[in-house]
Amino acid sequence: MRLYLYFVGLLIIIYPLYINMLISLESSLQHQQQLDNFTNNTSANWKVDFSKRENFTDAVTYQGAEWPLARSFEVYKVGSSQVGATVYNANGLAVRLGDDVVGDEGMKAYHFNKWYWEIDSTDEKLQSLARQMEKIQYSSITQQQCDDTKSYFSFLQRDQDSFQHVVFETLPKISLSCDYLSNNAEQDTEIIILVNSILQQHLIQEVCPSLDNYRFEIYSESFASSCYIYIPIWRQYSTNKNDPLQMGMTQRDIMRPLGSSSAIKTYNTVVYLSRGTNGKRSVKNEAKVLEIMKSLGFKVEVPHLQNHWKIDRHIIETADIIVGPHGGALSNMIFAKPGTKIVEFLPLVKLRRRLLNSRPCYFGLALSLGLDYEAIEPEEPFDFDKPMIMDEDKVKELFQTMVGM
Numbered sequence: 001m002r003l004y005l006y007f008v009g010l011l012i013i014i015y016p017l018y019i020n021m022l023i024s025l026e027s028s029l030q031h032q033q034q035l036d037n038f039t040n041n042t043s044a045n046w047k048v049d050f051s052k053r054e055n056f057t058d059a060v061t062y063q064g065a066e067w068p069l070a071r072s073f074e075v076y077k078v079g080s081s082q083v084g085a086t087v088y089n090a091n092g093l094a095v096r097l098g099d100d101v102v103g104d105e106g107m108k109a110y111h112f113n114k115w116y117w118e119i120d121s122t123d124e125k126l127q128s129l130a131r132q133m134e135k136i137q138y139s140s141i142t143q144q145q146c147d148d149t150k151s152y153f154s155f156l157q158r159d160q161d162s163f164q165h166v167v168f169e170t171l172p173k174i175s176l177s178c179d180y181l182s183n184n185a186e187q188d189t190e191i192i193i194l195v196n197s198i199l200q201q202h203l204i205q206e207v208c209p210s211l212d213n214y215r216f217e218i219y220s221e222s223f224a225s226s227c228y229i230y231i232p233i234w235r236q237y238s239t240n241k242n243d244p245l246q247m248g249m250t251q252r253d254i255m256r257p258l259g260s261s262s263a264i265k266t267y268n269t270v271v272y273l274s275r276g277t278n279g280k281r282s283v284k285n286e287a288k289v290l291e292i293m294k295s296l297g298f299k300v301e302v303p304h305l306q307n308h309w310k311i312d313r314h315i316i317e318t319a320d321i322i323v324g325p326h327g328g329a330l331s332n333m334i335f336a337k338p339g340t341k342i343v344e345f346l347p348l349v350k351l352r353r354r355l356l357n358s359r360p361c362y363f364g365l366a367l368s369l370g371l372d373y374e375a376i377e378p379e380e381p382f383d384f385d386k387p388m389i390m391d392e393d394k395v396k397e398l399f400q401t402m403v404g405m
Helices: 002-040 124-137 163-182 198-207 286-295 309-316 328-335 348-353 361-369 392-402
Strands: 046-049 059-062 065-068 072-079 085-088 093-096 108-113 116-119 150-154 190-195 216-218 224-226 228-235 269-272 299-301 321-325 341-345 372-376
Touching: 065 348, 072 163, 150 224, 163 198, 163 328, 163 361, 190 198, 198 216, 224 228, 269 286, 286 299, 286 392, 309 328, 321 328, 328 341, 328 361, 341 361, 361 372, 372 392
Parallel strands: 150 190, 150 228, 190 216, 269 299, 269 321, 321 341, 341 372
Antiparallel strands: 046 072, 059 065, 072 228, 085 093, 085 224, 093 108, 108 116
């Protein structure tokens, strides 16, 4: 009887995890299939092939767990010379128009989900717009139907009014397309950079200062239409279809941190990014964790960040090691000096091995910036929406290895 109850209890625990895994996998596979549908029917206008780089790998391995990385960064030019293309909705809904775009498929409506374009059949406004534009496309009207004075390079994506999402989703793209946009590859039309917010524009200009203010347009609630719209996309190896790219996982060394390379490297200054001791992903035993670092000879700074990157960046630049629980403040590593080490409190490997969402975005950001990264597992149980308790022995063990480096 006891054995029976044991197996029933085990089933109650495992079954929800199994269902969650299947739902997550199915959703990821759908995203990948839609991306393949998008890219297999048209050619990239321009791309960066990472596989030709000396340090290229199609996956990154950390502590025995593996995550796929992008094979290439590709820019697709969608639209047509007669009807054009329309970006609709700040979440990234788009309409792709013209026979020359997808062979004889004609026009499709796409929805931007995370970093994938998906065919969207649920948004009635979008579908209504598609039907209206289709009537124009196949009418007897022969005059130009779209704005041919400019083209849009769209960085529209959900959450791009959030500092951390701009940093790990937009900035890797702009670092790779800066020269392309600065040279304005299509000289006959102006390429206007379409962004969600002034924050996104300013951070783009930090990475690509050659882009003047007049090159940007901040998306409003109206349509953004032109004959052509450029859409940036990450691609991975087809053999990884069962394990799609996760948010923030791009490729090694595609950016450089914005902190001064002339800053003195002492490897004894820790900037600890606190989330307090009572909120989600806060560290209950934070005082003991900080005392461990201090006892090993590290100078520990716990700044009160102002949530204003132009101010906070100067604090981050002083760090030799940036430490903190998983959260948006870690995006400030973009302002670190080269050689800075990143330590995140997150059960990264354990979640990955359990086929759960490991949220590797800051791992991926550190990778793309060429910064050394380490993850320290909190004690079980861990919940992204609750405080955590850090394993003090693991904290001490890791920081002992960094003494005197």
